[in-house]
Amino acid sequence: MITLSNINKRYLSQSALTDVNMTFPAHGFVSIVGPSGCGKSTLLNIIGGIDHDYQGKIMLDGKEVKSLPGVLRVTMIFQSYHLIHYLSNLHNIHLYDDFHKTKFPDYNNKMMEGFQKVPVTKLSLGQRQRVAILRALYPEPDIILCDEPTASLDAQNKALVMNALKEISHNALVIFVSHDRHLVDEYSDYIYHMEDGEITNTMTCHQQPHQHHPIKRHFHPFAIFRLSVLALKCYKKRFFQMCFYLSLALVSIMLVFTLSFSLRYAILDYIDSMLPKSTISFKGAKATKITKQHNIPRVFYYVDDIELLGLSENGEHYLKNETLFINDETGYTNKVNYGHLISSDDEIILPYNTARKLAGNDSVHQLIGKHFYIYYKYRNLVKGVEVKIAGISMERLSYDAFYQNDQANIKHLKSLFSDNIKCTLGILYYKGNHKKVMKELKKQYPSIQFKIVGEKTKQNMNKTIDKIEFILFLFALIAILSSCFMIGEIMYLFVESHVKDYAIECAYGARRFQLFKQLFYSIIIVVVVGGVVSVNLLYGFVTILNKIVLPKLFTSSFYISIPFMLVSVTLAGVFILVIISALASFLRISHLNVADVLKR
Ligand SMILES: Nc1ncnc2c1ncn2[C@@H]1O[C@H](COP(=O)(O)OP(=O)(O)OP(=O)(O)O)[C@@H](O)[C@H]1O
Secondary structure (H helix, E strand, C coil): CCCEEEEEEEEEEEEEEEEEEEEEECCCEEEEEEECCCCCHHHHHHHHHCCCCCCEEEEECEEEEECHHHCCCCEEEEECCCCCCCCCCHHHHCHHHHCCCCCCCCCCHHHHHHCCCCCCCHHHHHHHHHHHHHHHHCCCHHHHHCCCCCCCEEEEEEEHHHHHHHHHHCEEEEEEEEEECHHHHHHHCCEEEEEEEEEEECCCCCCCCCCCCCCCCCCCCCCCHHHHHHHHCCCCHHHHHHHHHHHHHHHHHHHHHHHHHHHHHHHHHHHHHCCCCCCEECCCHHHHHHCCCCCCCCCEEECCCCCEEEEECCCCCCCCHHEEEEECCCCCCCCEECCCCCCCCEEEEEEEHHHHHHHHHHHHHHHCEEEEEEEEEEEEEEEEEEEEEEEEEEECCCCCCEEECCCCHHHHHHHHHCCCCCEEEEEEECCCHHHHHHHHHHHHHHHHHCCCCCHHHHHHHHHHHHHHHHHHHHHHHHHHHHHHHHHHHHHHHHHHHHHHHHHHHHCCCCHHHHHHHHHHHHHHHHHCCCCHHHHHHHHHHHHHHHHHHHHCCCCCHHHHHHHHHHHHHHHHHHHHHHHHHHHHHHHHHCCCHHHHHHHC
């Protein structure tokens, strides 16, 4: 037995219900009648658990309950049907299952004969009301609340609905609100009269406890997700708008990241190609103490006050215009394409570009075995040392150089000038981890300074690119924030146009967290679709740039590659931003006034 005790309800300054005391049996057909505005719908909303803002107590079999739908199966039939227009008839009827993970046998499908597959929007009023009634009957309810369910029906449909309700009232409590006194008198077991928010008569019910029928539990893991998909399918325009803005913002931010990422690597690679690999430069009075070791296979000293002037065929004396200026003595090489490898300190190997210049009009092969002079200037003295060209490597350097044995220059300079020449600078080639080698060198030679060649240049370049990237990132962030703002607004409009459907779902047992879940799934779907579209667009852009645009703009092999890690982080970040932008929509749902929305 259900007892309402001292129920009071106010709308601002106006009182809608005053000290309402009522009892209802476990089953039967109870009608509530009264003039318009006397508070009938307000009372049904309180019994149906969609209005919690009241004073008073609701008791079930002598025990106070917070809301009846929490303990009993309560369904509602509204005057304006309140079907969810983007769900099928059957899905509308089974709506209760989506929020309760239940499964009931189908009830009286005869009522749907002839229009089962017709979309809700194409049903006649009578057909809509029949679907609404089947929806209320389907979960074998303990209580059915009917707010003028027959108001817009013809006589035949009225009889059909009333007979169905009467039949179910043998096992459940039917609370029926209507202005149709004839129907009320014909079908009711008991009638309550209301006036100005007060009950004007009393009723004594038999003490009959409510019987709970067993329900078949049916786990439908995607019920809420399916509702989100169907809602997005219905509000396609808003869904596409959200996906469009998101994809646009994502493509722009990911393109910025991809370009700057690829540019950084291209620049660093270029710097790397200009610098000798795995080399450490050193400086100190005792520089010559550094010798070859297992992890330092080569050491090369630069002699102080020495200037390398170049290579000349002329051995008598230095003539500037007959001497090919050499930027560098590059140390040893084991790459030789013509001739042979260096076998003594008096032999050198030429890279192809230098050989080409020295050979003049002749073929470069003819240089092999020829004698040349390396001219050095020490303080004010210029002297040449004779060397033989052992071989030519096909390497093309951007500067002129020659290769010789690592310590050959020291030997030559000592013999040319004096034994006292000093070396305070040099480079060494290491094997293995540079940090470990540096640590060992610093420990072994504490008075000598060591630097990884090119490290500073790379650091400076990295810092410059960081600054450029930061500025680009700020622009991209502005783009993404404004897009998220737009998405938030569209999402809000989507929720606003969807608000009645949420209210119907609440009337059929949806809890707020299930509505939040629906919105959350909608956001996931938008982000996933936006993400997939933008990643594909990005891939397309990058392919076009790599295959068509870049080969025409650059001769070098500059290649753009997509940093997938960065793309994933961007997607995750954008997902969080979209969630934040949808906060207003979540708030709208949390403040949803179900009774109010259903009344509209
Ligand atoms: N959301 C609301 N805000 C302010 N007042 C309201 C609201 N809903 C209902 N009321 C008022 O509360 C009173 C009771 O309304 P209610 O809808 O319960 O009456 P009713 O008996 O169902 O009327 P009807 O038979 O015309 O549907 C009325 O005076 C109405 O104006």
